[in-house]
Every structure is written in C-alpha cells, then in structure tokens.
Amino acid sequence: MQQKIDPRKVRTRQMLRDALIALILEKGYDAITLQAITDKAGLRRATFYLHYKDKEELLFTILKDTFDELVSEIDKLQVGVDISAAQLAIYQVIFKHAQENADLYLSILTGRGASTITRYIREYLSHSFLEEMCFRNPDLELTMPMNVLANFNATIELNMAIWWLEQEMPYSPEQMAEMCTKLTLNGLQSAFKPITAQMPT
Amino acid sequence: MQQKIDPRKVRTRQMLRDALIALILEKGYDAITLQAITDKAGLRRATFYLHYKDKEELLFTILKDTFDELVSEIDKLQVGVDISAAQLAIYQVIFKHAQENADLYLSILTGRGASTITRYIREYLSHSFLEEMCFRNPDLELTMPMNVLANFNATIELNMAIWWLEQEMPYSPEQMAEMCTKLTLNGLQSAFKPITAQMPT
DNA sequence: ACTTTTATTGACACGATGTACGTTAAATAG
DNA sequence: CTATTTAACGTACATCGTGTCAATAAAAGT
Numbered sequence: 039m040q041q042k043i044d045p046r047k048v049r050t051r052q053m054l055r056d057a058l059i060a061l062i063l064e065k066g067y068d069a070i071t072l073q074a075i076t077d078k079a080g081l082r083r084a085t086f087y088l089h090y091k092d093k094e095e096l097l098f099t100i101l102k103d104t105f106d107e108l109v110s111e112i113d114k115l116q117v118g119v120d121i122s123a124a125q126l127a128i129y130q131v132i133f134k135h136a137q138e139n140a141d142l143y144l145s146i147l148t149g150r151g152a153s154t155i156t157r158y159i160r161e162y163l164s165h166s167f168l169e170e171m172c173f174r175n176p177d178l179e180l181t182m183p184m185n186v187l188a189n190f191n192a193t194i195e196l197n198m199a200i201w202w203l204e205q206e207m208p209y210s211p212e213q214m215a216e217m218c219t220k221l222t223l224n225g226l227q228s229a230f231k232p233i234t235a236q237m238p239t
Numbered sequence: 240m241q242q243k244i245d246p247r248k249v250r251t252r253q254m255l256r257d258a259l260i261a262l263i264l265e266k267g268y269d270a271i272t273l274q275a276i277t278d279k280a281g282l283r284r285a286t287f288y289l290h291y292k293d294k295e296e297l298l299f300t301i302l303k304d305t306f307d308e309l310v311s312e313i314d315k316l317q318v319g320v321d322i323s324a325a326q327l328a329i330y331q332v333i334f335k336h337a338q339e340n341a342d343l344y345l346s347i348l349t350g351r352g353a354s355t356i357t358r359y360i361r362e363y364l365s366h367s368f369l370e371e372m373c374f375r376n377p378d379l380e381l382t383m384p385m386n387v388l389a390n391f392n393a394t395i396e397l398n399m400a401i402w403w404l405e406q407e408m409p410y411s412p413e414q415m416a417e418m419c420t421k422l423t424l425n426g427l428q429s430a431f432k433p434i435t436a437q438m439p440t
Numbered sequence: 441a442c443t444t445t446t447a448t449t450g451a452c453a454c455g456a457t458g459t460a461c462g463t464t465a466a467a468t469a470g
Numbered sequence: 471c472t473a474t475t476t477a478a479c480g481t482a483c484a485t486c487g488t489g490t491c492a493a494t495a496a497a498a499g500t
Contacts, residue, residue, distance in 0.1 A: 046445085046447080046498070047446080071487060071488090072489095073487075081447075082447070083488090084448080084490080085446085085448075087490080092488095143400075157405075186418055189398075190399065190422055193394060193399065193402070194394065194395070197361070197398060198390065198394065199344075200344075201361075201390045204358075205386075217383050224425050245467070245476065247465095247466065247467075247476085248476090251478080272456060273458095274455090274457095283478070283479055284457090285460090285478085285479080285481090286477085288459080
C-alpha cells in the first residue's frame with residue numbers, strides 16, 4: 039500500500055484553508071477564533087484539532103505553499119548572471135504578489151500580537167531618523183522619498199538586532215555595528231545625488 | 240493649583256511596570272496575564288484597568304521611556320558631520336543596549352502572536368537566499384558571514400513590503416522594486432571583495 | 441457487506457477578560 | 471484636626487475562547 043491520503047482529509051483541510059482565508063479578508067486575522075473557522079468550514083471545532091494545533095499552524099501551511107509557488111515562478115524567469123537584473127525581477131514578483139493579496143497580507147502582517155510591538159519600535163526609529171535628518175540636513179537633495187529611506191534605516195536597525203538576539207549574539211555589538219554600518223551606508227548613499235560640488239560662500 | 244499627581248498613582252504605576260518587567264524575564268511576555276501582573280505587583284486586577292487598557296499599553300509606556308533615554312544618550316555623543324562615524328556610534332548604542340536587555344527584548348520581540356508570522360517569513364526568505372547563493376555562487380569570497388547577508392536581504396524584502404502595505408501602497412510595485420534594488424544592492428556589494436579579475440578557462 | 445478511518449455531537453472544566461459597585465484607606469484642602 | 475476628594479480594595483458576575491473527551495454516526499476503501 040502506497041501512502042495514499044484519505045480524500046476526506048484533503049477535503050477537510052482545504053475547507054479549513056478556504057475558511058481561514060475568507061475570514062481573514064472578512065474580519066482580520068487576529069479577530070478570528072477557531073469556532074469561526076470551523077463554523078465557516080461547516081465543521082465542528084473538535085475536528086480542527088485533528089488536523090492542526092492552532093490557527094497559526096493552519097496559516098503556515100498556506101504560506102509555505104504560496105511561497106513555494108512564488109519561488110518556482112522566480113526560478114522559471116531564468117535571468118542571466120546579471121545580479122541587478124535578477125534582483126529586480128525578484129522584487130517585482132514579490133511586490134506584485136503582495137499587491138494582489140494586499141488585504142490578506144495586511145491582516146496577517148500588521149495585526150495585533152507581538153507584531154504590534156515591532157511595528158511600534160520601527161515607527162519610533164523611523165520617526166527619530168526623520169527628525170534627525172530634517173534637523174541636520176534640512177536641504178539635502180534626494181533621488182527618492184525620505185520616508186522610504188527612514189523606513190529602510192529603521193527596518194535594518196530593528197530587524198538586524200532581533201535576528202542577532204535570536205542567534206544568541208554570535209558576534210559582538212561592535213562587530214554588528216560595523217557590519218550594519220557598512221551594509222546600511224552603502225545602501226543609503228545610493229539615494230543621494232551623485233556628486234555636487236560644494237562651495238562655501 | 241498645579242497639576243500635582245497623586246503619589247499613589249505614581250507608586251501603583253511603578254509597581255505595575257516593575258511587575259511586568261520581572262514577569263517578562265521570568266516567563267516570557269506572551270505567557271503573562273493581567274492577573275499575574277497584578278499579583279506580582281500586590282494589587283487587585285481591577286486596579287490595573289484604572290491605569291492601562293491592557294498589558295501592551297503598559298509595555299509601550301516602558302518602551303517609550305527607554306527609547307527616549309537612548310536617544311538622548313545618542314544626542315549627547317555629539318559626533319561631527321562624518322555620517323559614517325555617526326552611524327557607527329548609533330549602532331553601537333543600539334546593540335549594546337540590546338545586549339544588556341537581551342532577555343527582555345528576546346521575549347517581547349520574538350514571542351508568539353503576529354511576530355511569529357513575520358519571523359517565519361523572514362526565515363523563509365533568508366533560507367531561500369542561502370540556497371540560491373550556494374547554488375549559483377558556491378565559491379564566492381565574502382568579507383562577512385553569509386547568514387548576516389541572508390538575513391539582511393530577507394529583512395529588507397519583508398519589511399519594506401510590510402511598510403509599503405501599511406502606507407496603502409503609495410508607489411507602484413515597479414517603483415518599489417527599483418528603489419529596493421538600488422538600496423539593497425549597493426549595500427550587499429559592500430560585502431564582496433573589491434574586484435577580482437575573472438578569467439574563463 | 442464489512443472494516444477502518446474520520447467526523448459529529450454535546451458536554452465539561454478551565455482560564456482570562458472586562459466591568460460593576462459598595463467599602464476602605466490614603467492624600468490633600470481648609 | 472476635620473472634611474473632602476481620590477485611589478485602591480474586595481468581590482462578584484457575565485462572557486468568551488480554549489482544549490479535551492467519550493459516545494455516536496457517517497463515509498471511504500477493500
């Protein structure tokens with residue numbers, strides 16, 4: 039006997055998936071209860087536990103499949119060795135996909151829970167950056183919006199720090215500061231106008 | 240009459256703050272209930288609601304004060320106009336502070352809730368990057384660990400997208416892809432060894 | 441038709457939330 | 471010192487979501 043999966047299992051899981059997606063669009067991820075999911079799917083709440091631990095585990099199976107599909111799409115693009123062109127293609131796939139599923143991702147990526155905390159901190163860092171920028175370099179010319187730069191800067195500061203902590207701090211604060219400075223500054227400089235001859239009065 | 244605050248109010252709030260911090264270190268942010276906080280503080284649960292809406296609001300007041308202090312520390316450093324030196328100083332303050340409060344930030348930044356979702360996605364993107372990197376450029380020389388680069392790339396991809404969605408997509412996917420490519424690539428290239436003459440066999 | 445797997449049903453105990461209200465204690469004004 | 475205001479206490483109540491269980495029913499595979 040080959041490991042043929044019971045079609046009822048597949049059907050039930052698909053119903054749970056559909057129910058979760060529908061509810062996310064209806065009322066937002068955080069507000070969803072298991073009761074609501076199983077009601078929507080026309081199943082009992084106890085049934086849910088036969089397949090998933092909680093609504094998060096259900097969501098992860100959906101995300102994994104979605105991302106696997108996106109990756110294979112990107113692989114099919116078969117850009118050459120041009121890194122810049124490849125990166126551009128990847129971003130285009132990412133942002134187009136995000137736009138197409140905007141409601142869904144808004145709900146699961148920006149809801150309550152701990153992400154509210156990370157968002158709060160990121161906005162704080164971004165605001166700090168803007169203030170500092172407007173204070174020190176009020177008439178600097180840029181090739182892209184300053185709020186993009188502020189968020190770019192805040193995102194790296196916050197998330198590199200989170201990652202570093204998760205890895206149990208394998209590098210010293212100095213090493214991290216150096217690496218992040220290099221990575222961040224070479225990126226940020228691309229936002230300044232090439233070179234302007236600076237003349238004092 | 241000046242707006243003097245009742246000392247009991249100040250004392251109660253301080254007790255709640257201390258209790259929350261202590262509990263975060265003890266059992267992790269997500270596992271904390273209001274009952275646990277007020278028990279620790281030696282107060283009634285109903286009292287909590289006289290001051291804060293929920294434990295998140297309480298945490299935010301603590302974070303705001305902490306960050307305000309950090310910012311004023313950074314302001315006091317008073318580095319010159321050298322952007323690179325200033326950025327280095329800021330990162331040093333950030334990572335040192337994160338290290339000193341590692342337990343606390345690990346708890347509030349990496350717990351369950353929606354942040355589990357963002358972490359999952361970030362790890363997915365990071366893993367994808369590593370696979371792609373090891374597959375296409377197996378013998379590339381780097382000036383810093385590849386996992387740092389992978390996380391840097393994943394962080395920007397994910398968080399720029401989240402921010403973009405939060406702002407109600409003020410730019411097209413193409414614009415975002417362009418800006419992110421510029422910002423990301425100029426940063427990533429700083430991790431490669433200057434220039435190596437490439438000779439085909 | 442028979443067997444095995446899976447879903448259904450209803451119920452239960454548990455824990456956390458938010459609120460309400462009368463009482464007690466503490467701080468401040470006069 | 472006394473009166474008044476304000477905070478915190480003590481307790482209770484209704485609500486909701488969770489996780490689990492055991493007995494029953496249904497449906498697919500052979």
